[in-house]
Structures are given as C-alpha cells and as structure tokens.
Amino acid sequence: MTQLTIVADENIPFVSEFFQTLGEVKTYPGRTLTAAQVQSADVLLVRSVTPVNESLLAGSRVKFVGTCTIGIDHLDVEYLSRCGITYHSAPGCNANSVVEYIFSVLATLKPNWLQASFGIIGCGNVGGHLYRRLSALGLAVDCYDPFLSEVDNPDLCELERVLQADVVCLHTPYTRSGAHPTHHLLGEAQLQQLKPGCLLINAGRGPAIDNQALKRVLSVRQDVTVALDVWEPEPNLDVGLMPLVALASPHIAGYSYDGKVEGTAMIYRALCRYLKCAQAATTEALLAGDESGAQRLSWGSREPEAAAKGAATTADDGSVQDWLNRAILTAYDVGADDARMRAQLLTESSLASEAAFAREFDVLRKNYPKRREFPCFQVGAMPEGLAEDKKKPLNKLLATLGFTLAIREES
Numbered sequence: 139m140t141q142l143t144i145v146a147d148e149n150i151p152f153v154s155e156f157f158q159t160l161g162e163v164k165t166y167p168g169r170t171l172t173a174a175q176v177q178s179a180d181v182l183l184v185r186s187v188t189p190v191n192e193s194l195l196a197g198s199r200v201k202f203v204g205t206c207t208i209g210i211d212h213l214d215v216e217y218l219s220r221c222g223i224t225y226h227s228a229p230g231c232n233a234n235s236v237v238e239y240i241f242s243v244l245a246t247l248k249p250n251w252l253q254a255s256f257g258i259i260g261c262g263n264v265g266g267h268l269y270r271r272l273s274a275l276g277l278a279v280d281c282y283d284p285f286l287s288e289v290d291n292p293d294l295c296e297l298e299r300v301l302q303a304d305v306v307c308l309h310t311p312y313t314r315s316g317a318h319p320t321h322h323l324l325g326e327a328q329l330q331q332l333k334p335g336c337l338l339i340n341a342g343r344g345p346a347i348d349n350q351a352l353k354r355v356l357s358v359r360q361d362v363t364v365a366l367d368v369w370e371p372e373p374n375l376d377v378g379l380m381p382l383v384a385l386a387s388p389h390i391a392g393y394s395y396d397g398k399v400e401g402t403a404m405i406y407r408a409l410c411r412y413l414k415c416a417q418a419a420t421t422e423a424l425l426a427g428d429e430s431g432a433q434r435l436s437w438g439s440r441e442p443e444a445a446a447k448g449a450a451t452t453a454d455d456g457s458v459q460d461w462l463n464r465a466i467l468t469a470y471d472v473g474a475d476d477a478r479m480r481a482q483l484l485t486e487s488s489l490a491s492e493a494a495f496a497r498e499f500d501v502l503r504k505n506y507p508k509r510r511e512f513p514c515f516q517v518g519a520m521p522e523g524l525a526e527d528k529k530k531p532l533n534k535l536l537a538t539l540g541f542t543l544a545i546r547e548e549s
C-alpha cells in the first residue's frame with residue numbers, strides 16, 4: 139500500500155504523534171493554506187480558520203477531511219458530499235472548555251451569579267452541557283433552540299423570554315440559510331430587549347450578534363455588560379467594539395488543552411475507522427506523565443487578573459459564592475486572556491494594518507497558555523477559616539462544576 143500524504147494545520151496539537159502511523163504528515167499555517175499545498179494530499183486536517191471548499195480542493199487527491207473542531211461553518215459540506223469526500227468534525231470535543239469559560243466570565247463579571255437567572259440560545263453539545271450544569275446547581279434556566287423539542291429540553295421557550303434573563307449565553311453554530319439562520323440572530327431590536335443589568339456572553343460564532351448593532355447599543359446602554367470570545371468578523375474584528383466589551387478574548391473559549399487534544403483524537407479515531415485500521419496512538423499514552431493533569435487547587439494563591447486591576451471580581455465576603463469564584467478563577471482566569479488580548483492588539487504596530495492585526499490575533503491563539511479543565515484540579519482541603527456549615531455546600535458546588543474532590547471525610 140502506498141503511504142498516505144496527510145496535510146494538516148500546524149496548530150493541531152499532537153498531529154504528528156497521532157497521525158504519523160497512518161502516513162506522512164506535512165503541516166502548514168491553517169489560515170493561509172493553499173491549493174498547491176493540498177494538491178498531493180490524500181487526507182486534509184484543519185481547524186476552524188481554513189475554508190475548505192472547491193477553491194482549496196479542486197484538482198487534489200483529498201478523499202478525507204477532518205476538522206478538529208466542533209464548528210463546521212468553514213466546510214463547504216455540499217461541495218464535499220457532491221465530490222464524494224468524507225468529512226468529520228469533533229462534536230463536543232471542547233464543550234466542557236466553553237462551559238468553563240462561561241463560569242470564569244461569571245466569576246469575573248457577575249460575582250453573585252448563584253442568584254442569577256440564565257438564558258441559553260442554542261442548546262446542543264455546548265449549550266446543553268451548560269444547561270445541565272446550571273440546572274444541577276438549582277438555577278433558573280430558559281433555553282431557546284427552535285430545532286429541539288420539549289423531550290430534549292423541558293425549559294424551551296421563545297427568544298423574547300430568554301432575552302429577559304440576567305445572563306444570556308449564545309452557543310449557536312453559524313448558519314445563513316434554513317428555517318432559523320443564526321446570522322445576526324441578535325440585531326439591534328433584540329439587543330434593546332435585554333433586561334437592564336444583563337450580562338451577555340457570545341462563545342458561539344461572532345456573526346450571531348450583529349456587531350455593529352452591538353456597538354451602537356452599548357454606546358447608549360451602560361447597563362448591559364458584554365463578554366465576547368467570538369467576533370464579526372475574525373480576525374479583523376471592529377477594534378471600536380473592544381473598549382465597550384467587559385471581557386474580550388480571541389476565540390479561545392474552547393481552547394482548554396483537554397478540549398484541543400480531544401479534537402485531534404476524535405479525528406484520528408474517525409480516520410482509523412475510515413481506513414479500517416487499528417488505532418496505534420491514544421490520548422492516555424500521549425498524556426501519561428503530564429503532571430498538569432492532576433494539580434492541587436490552592437485557595438487564593440493567585441490574584442485574579444481583574445482583581446489585580448482593582449475590578450470587583452468576587453463577592454469577597456467569605457461566602458460560599460466567594461470561595462467558589464476563587465476556585466474557578468484559580469483554575470481558569472479569563473481576565474488574563476482579556477489582558478493579553480488588549481495588550482497585544484491595541485498597540486500601534488498591531489493597529490498599523492489589517493494584516494498586522496490579523497497576524498497578532500493569530501499569534502495570541504497559537505501561543506495560548508496550557509489551560510487544564512476543572513477535573514484536573516484536586517481540592518484537597520476546604521479553605522482555612524470557612525465556617526463549618528459552609529463546607530458541605532461548597533464541596534457540593536465544586537463537585538457540580540467538575541472539580542475533583544480529594545477531601546477526607548472527618549469522622
């Protein structure tokens with residue numbers, strides 16, 4: 139059998155380790171992948187920044203396309219099907235990562251979020267995971283997803299009602315056609331309907347919110363707080379929106395180390411099934427000995443980025459909510475992502491040209507720090523000074539968020 143040629147985005151973690159047993163792996167920057175680079179490939183492995191369509195693939199040998207991401211809006215699936223090219227995505231691979239991003243945003247911007255009501259737009263793998271976590275915490279959650287029924291989700295309701303929640307989270311794919319396209323799902327009229335004091339978070343795809351309408355609304359409505367992980371467009375987002383947004387991040391909600399590695403592993407398994415060959419590589423083997431997978435959560439050892447800047451991050455009153463926020467921000471502080479993004483992009487050199495800005499946006503993503511998910515953090519002891527009657531409630535909340543409890547029951 140002749141060896142397969144596998145062309146891959148260089149930002150796919152462990153791409154060589156997983157795929158070299160199946161063929162020769164050639165890596166390139168995904169954003170600028172060309173037809174010439176893909177021409178002699180049998181297999182193409184991408185992330186969300188590579189539009190996979192006729193211009194890229196016409197005349198190539200590619201028979202299998204794998205995207206190590208949840209979203210597939212960068213794949214021309216109609217073209218791929220027409221040409222008999224098999225394609226796979228990695229559904230759910232980084233869903234937990236996005237949900238942890240949401241909890242980090244809450245701990246930063248809504249210190250008393252255990253008292254808030256929630257609205258989720260798009261309740262699939264990510265939104266559904268968030269819905270189950272929030273419901274398990276006993277919180278009120280309304281969901282809008284016109285493709286689901288009450289059997290899938292008993293808390294479905296109209297969009298108008300979801301917009302009345304204290305916290306509104308968007309987790310839709312990007313679609314421009316069909317019965318319910320998500321392009322500009324939230325335009326000026328919907329944004330004006332948001333409840334006073336609302337926290338709006340978009341970690342789906344940028345154009346689900348009309349970013350120009352958002353800019354107009356935020357310039358008059360100071361009562362609405364916004365966290366954007368995704369932008370319209372990327373990478374050349376509207377810089378004028380950044381100062382109006384409380385937390386800005388460069389499309390990294392799904393960038394936990396665990397989520398990214400799982401994305402690669404899912405596509406590797408899909409290719410092995412397609413080729414009908416045994417799986418020679420496993421995530422367990424690749425991550426064996428990685429000590430970041432089992433860390434002690436130390437209470438308050440790290441000042442959250444926003445707190446360091448003097449912003450109110452936690453309830454700061456020794457309450458269960460306060461300690462929960464501290465745990466979240468110790469594991470993942472989205473304020474640090476925000477600080478890095480503003481420091482890197484709002485500079486004279488980044489703003490000098492569209493090309494420079496796009497390059498720096500991608501540099502931020504490429505060099506994203508290794509971020510492990512909550513289960514990698516072991517809670518070995520309750521915080522000192524926490525009242526006895528608060529220990530069990532805190533323990534329960536930490537477990538519901540996915541932290542690993544390693545606390546010995548006192549007899």
Ligand SMILES: NC(=O)C1=CN([C@@H]2O[C@H](COP(=O)(O)OP(=O)(O)OC[C@H]3O[C@@H](n4cnc5c(N)ncnc54)[C@H](O)[C@@H]3O)[C@@H](O)[C@H]2O)C=CC1
Pocket residue numbers: 208209210229230232233236259260261262263264265266282283284285286309310311312313318319320323341342343367368389390391392393
């Ligand atoms: N910021 C980030 O780093 C990440 C962003 N994403 C984005 O999040 C999206 C959602 O991911 P999953 O939940 O895994 O996808 P999914 O396909 O499991 O769920 C999407 C849900 O959105 C619903 N939906 C579609 N059109 C809608 C509309 N007009 N209004 C309301 N709901 C609608 C669908 O019915 C479905 O239930 C992905 O497509 C991707 O674009 C995913 C991972 C990471």
Ligand SMILES: O=C(O)C(=O)[C@H](O)COP(=O)(O)O
Pocket residue numbers: 149185186187206207208209210232389391392393
């Ligand atoms: O999985 C998705 O869908 C995402 O949005 C990815 O987390 C985005 O990452 P890149 O593919 O752009 O590296």
